[in-house]
Amino acid sequence: xxxxxxxxxxxxxxxxxxxxxxxxxxxxxxxxxxxxxxxxxxxxxxxxxxxxxxxxxxxxxxxxxxxxxxxxxxxxxxxxxxxxxxxxxxxxxxxxxxxxxxxxxxxxxxxxxxxxx
Amino acid sequence: xxxxxxxxxxxxxxxxxxxxxxxxxxxxxxxxxxxxxxxxxxxxxxxxxxxxxxxxxxxxxxxxxxxxxxxxxxxxxxxxxxxxxxxxxxxxxxxxxxxxxxxxxxxxxxxxxx
Numbered sequence: 001x002x003x004x005x006x007x008x009x010x011x012x013x014x015x016x017x018x019x020x021x022x023x024x025x026x027x028x029x030x031x032x033x034x035x036x037x038x039x040x041x042x043x044x045x046x047x048x049x050x051x052x053x054x055x056x057x058x059x060x061x062x063x064x065x066x067x068x069x070x071x072x073x074x075x076x077x078x079x080x081x082x083x084x085x086x087x088x089x090x091x092x093x094x095x096x097x098x099x100x101x102x103x104x105x106x107x108x109x110x111x112x113x114x115x116x117x
Numbered sequence: 118x119x120x121x122x123x124x125x126x127x128x129x130x131x132x133x134x135x136x137x138x139x140x141x142x143x144x145x146x147x148x149x150x151x152x153x154x155x156x157x158x159x160x161x162x163x164x165x166x167x168x169x170x171x172x173x174x175x176x177x178x179x180x181x182x183x184x185x186x187x188x189x190x191x192x193x194x195x196x197x198x199x200x201x202x203x204x205x206x207x208x209x210x211x212x213x214x215x216x217x218x219x220x221x222x223x224x225x226x227x228x229x230x231x
């Protein structure tokens with residue numbers, strides 16, 4: 001297996017503030033990390049693909065200026081929700097891809113519940 | 118357009134019996150399939166995967182079957198245990214798409230009753 005740590009697990013913030021979420025691969029190096037968002041009783045929706053040392057690739061409909069992604073090292077990617085609003089309240093989950101040779105598997109963090117007041 | 122579909126939002130199975138979770142996909146370019154298990158307020162945990170060159174992969178109590186012609190896969194859990202109660206996501210990816218992006222189904226909530 002592999003361990004991916006996500007921090008914080010829960011954050012409450014005021015509308016208009018920015019929130020940073022960290023995703024770390026603890027026992028392997030991850031060139032590629034992913035950020036997902038999950039609404040209640042729905043599937044995980046991919047927001048963006050984070051590549052170490054280069055710009056993130058955002059999915060259609062995801063505002064890159066709203067959700068800033070930085071993948072500064074092979075073990076750390078951050079997602080910053082800028083000027084958060086109540087509609088940004090959601091469960092955000094990161095994953096890190098590990099290369100096992102014949103296959104790549106994504107290992108997920110425990111998620112961050114964001115509540116914007 | 119949902120490329121990965123899990124048509125049963127929930128399933129209830131008696132402890133000790135077999136649980137069968139189903140998944141259908143529409144994109145014939147998918148060549149790698151995964152199952153993830155998720156508890157509330159936690160991230161998904163990788164369970165088992167299968168490549169399109171196989172039709173069956175087994176790991177302990179978990180077996181995944183792939184029917185490429187029907188674009189259908191299923192996860193069998195036997196015997197089912199109380200700790201198996203969770204949401205199960207089917208996911209698919211294609212080596213032909215960029216960055217190993219995987220597409221998730223909407224999930225099936227499995228409840229194991231005593």
